[in-house]
Amino acid sequence: MSLTFTHETLPQRVVFASNQAVRHVAAEVARLGRRPLVIAAGAERHLAEPVLAALPDAAHHREVAMHVPVAVAERARAAAAEHDADVLVSVGGGSTTGLAKAVALTTGLPIVAVPTTYAGSEATDVWGLTENGRKTTGSDRRVLPRTVIYDAALTLSLPAELSVASGLNALAHCVDSMWAPRTDPVNQALALAGVRALSSGLPLVLGEPHGLEGREQALYGAYLAAVAFASAGSGLHHKICHVLGGMFNLPHAQTHAVVLPQVLALNAPAVPDRERQLAEAFGAETASGGLRRLRTRIDAPRALRDHGMRETDLPAAIDAILAVVPAGNPVPVTAARLDLLLRRAWAGEEPE
Structure with a gap:
């Protein structure tokens, strides 16, 4: 039997370097925009603070919830509009990346994803939103992070x-x-x-x-x-x-x-x-x-x-x-x- 298939690879820049996230985040944000909105839950603040320090013009959105409720997504979109953000930086696990995707889905803003777990959402164009007990998912190129920065040191605090x-x-x-x-x-x-x-x-x-x-x-x-x-x-x-x-x-x-x-x-x-x-x-x-x-x-x-x-x-x-x-x-x-x-x-x- 002959080998026959069609494969599609998603376009994405990946930086893999332990203990170097802050330097690479600053470089990627400078390449993509000038007014970043950093999305990081309050529980992730200790991981987000060095990133925020390297991005003095960044705003910080802290409200993150599991399964990305529609209401939470709407408030994040409003925060992006209020701060006139032109690039999103997500620092956290799958819920944080998912929220950044929800904002990108309606705004088209580029995402720099800095994952702190092994969720994997950062490398896909899949989005998910939950409302009234029903989770809706889809795929859209707008939500695929432009850059992913993998720094294993950021997972050290994950129990x-x-x-x-x-x-x-x-x-x-x-x-x-x-x-x-x-x-x-x-x-x-x-x-x-x-x-x-x-x-x-x-x-x-x-x-x-x-x-x-x-x-x-x-x-x-x-x-x-x-x-x-x-x-x-x-x-x-x-x-x-x-x-x-x-x-x-x-x-x-x-x-x-x-x-x-x-x-x-x-x-x-x-x-x-x-x-x-x-x-x-x-x-x-x-x-x-x-x-x-x-x-x-x-x-x-x-x-x-x-x-x-x-x-x-x-x-x-x-x-x-x-x-x-x-x-x-x-x-x-x-x-x-x-x-x-x-x-x-x-x-x-x-x-x-």
């Missing part, structure tokens, strides 16, 4: 528990990219390299939380994962997690970490060649076995009920997920299969 959840969220980008709607050999190669980097980096982050080696590997893996995901598209795993997060306000990274082994166990047997590639990337006999071993090693989040989901929420979630199941999933998705998958994820049971 080990959150590092694990965020890293498994990145790993979910890799796994989903193996069979997402637009997957191709390039996406899959990036995803497998991401699995290898994250599998080696996350245990080091836990073992040496103040060391840079593990955090650099995890950050590098998260970038590879996000690039693969941006091109391959959103698969079943992400559709499930977006529904759960939007409907029940569940924490983003932890939800991905809990659901991932269930979706992997459902889909992988139906695509044995990709299952084998994932297993090799994990350094295990099977993909599910490799993921299980990693999750045990890093004490991964186990159950949706631990993060606020009630068992009585499951029927509504099943109906909402069925409406957004992506075409071409390796296994037909039925209500019965979803019910079993979600109940296991809710209870923290290992998949079959």
Whole structure:
């Protein structure tokens, strides 16, 4: 069989350098604009202060919320207009990057993203907004950050528990990219390299939380994962997690970490060649076995009920997920299969 595919790579400048974020942010802002609006939550102020000091003309917007509620996005857009901003600088995790994207979606302002977690949103053109318990997502080139500045030193203050959840969220980008709607050999190669980097980096982050080696590997893996995901598209795993997060306000990274082994166990047997590639990337006999071993090693989040989901929420979630199941999933998705998958994820049971 001949190798035939169409691949699209998103245009983006990436700077990867530990302990050098401030210098690179100043240079990138000078290249893109003169009146920056720095978006950084109050909890991230210790990370944002050096950036703000290097940008004396910058305004600072502090209101950031998980899943980017529409009302929060509107206030950020108003702040950009009030300060006549011509460039956005996001310093923080996926929620912060997501808010900058919401502003860029309606204003077209360029973004300089400085991620402090392994969320990966900074390398995609995917945006998401939540209103009345429903999360709406889409893709638009306007929201793709023009520059991403990766500085592993900025992740040193991320607690080990959150590092694990965020890293498994990145790993979910890799796994989903193996069979997402637009997957191709390039996406899959990036995803497998991401699995290898994250599998080696996350245990080091836990073992040496103040060391840079593990955090650099995890950050590098998260970038590879996000690039693969941006091109391959959103698969079943992400559709499930977006529904759960939007409907029940569940924490983003932890939800991905809990659901991932269930979706992997459902889909992988139906695509044995990709299952084998994932297993090799994990350094295990099977993909599910490799993921299980990693999750045990890093004490991964186990159950949706631990993060606020009630068992009585499951029927509504099943109906909402069925409406957004992506075409071409390796296994037909039925209500019965979803019910079993979600109940296991809710209870923290290992998949079959």
